[in-house]
Every structure is written in structure tokens, then in C-alpha cells.
Amino acid sequence: MITVKLALLATNSIIDSRTNAVSLIEIFEAVDTPAFPVLLPQLVAFFLLEREADDPNEMAAELVFTLDHEELYRFSGTINFGETMRTRNMFYFGGYVIPRPGVLRASLHANGAELGSCTVKASQVVPQPEVRAV
Numbered sequence: 001m002i003t004v005k006l007a008l009l010a011t012n013s014i015i016d017s018r019t020n021a022v023s024l025i026e027i028f029e030a031v032d033t034p035a036f037p038v039l040l041p042q043l044v045a046f047f048l049l050e051r052e053a054d055d056p057n058e059m060a061a062e063l064v065f066t067l068d069h070e071e072l073y074r075f076s077g078t079i080n081f082g083e084t085m086r087t088r089n090m091f092y093f094g095g096y097v098i099p100r101p102g103v104l105r106a107s108l109h110a111n112g113a114e115l116g117s118c119t120v121k122a123s124q125v126v127p128q129p130e131v132r133a134v
Helices: none
Strands: 003-015 022-027 030-033 038-040 043-050 058-067 070-080 086-093 096-098 102-110 113-124
Touching: 003 086, 003 102, 022 043, 030 038, 043 102, 043 113, 070 086
Parallel strands: 003 113, 030 113
Antiparallel strands: 003 022, 003 043, 038 096, 043 086, 058 070, 058 102, 102 113
């Protein structure tokens, strides 16, 4: 059985060319904005997956975004473990629109089943100016 060990949404990612280590930049804990719809200029959906020995090395997958259980977007991709038992899948978006406040959920699916997900609350807030003495 393939399982998601970690799922996060972030602004960007860096993959070290020497060690292949991943760094996620500006992980979303929440999206607080003064107005909706809101455009996120960049978005990375990150999934760390593990498989068992009898699971396939490669399979088709879908990333599904919902907002308060209403499907917003669906994207196709591939999960490829190669010869390892663990892999990372990252979906990169050069612009992502959240149309209204609510709970944004990114879930990864394969073979008709959900493998795992992450959620981020999107809220409208009153902007508070930062005051500095100069």
C-alpha cells in the first residue's frame, strides 16, 4: 500500500544538486488576504510517499484541489519510485487562484484511492499597516 508520509503546500522549493535534499520555502500554514479572489504567484504541492515491496514502481496519479469540499482543479501526473521504496512528488504552479475564503485541500490520488492530503485555511483579514519611526 502506498502512503503519503508528508504533504505540504509552499511558495517554492529548492533541490540541492549535490545531495538531492529538498528545501521548501515559505510553507503555507494559512492564507490570510485582504480580498478574494487571491492569486498566489507560485505554489508547490509536495508529497513524500512510501510503498511496500509488492506495490508498482510507477503509476498514474491525480492532484485534486478542493475548497470546502467543492472541486476547484484536477491535474494529472505520475508517481515514479524507480527502484526505491520512497519518493517525492512535487507539482509546481506559476500562479494559483483561490476564489473565496474556505479550507483549501490538496489531495493526491492513485488507482481511485486517496493517498494523502494537506489543508490550508484561506481567510479574509483586515490589513494592518506596519508603523515605523524614521
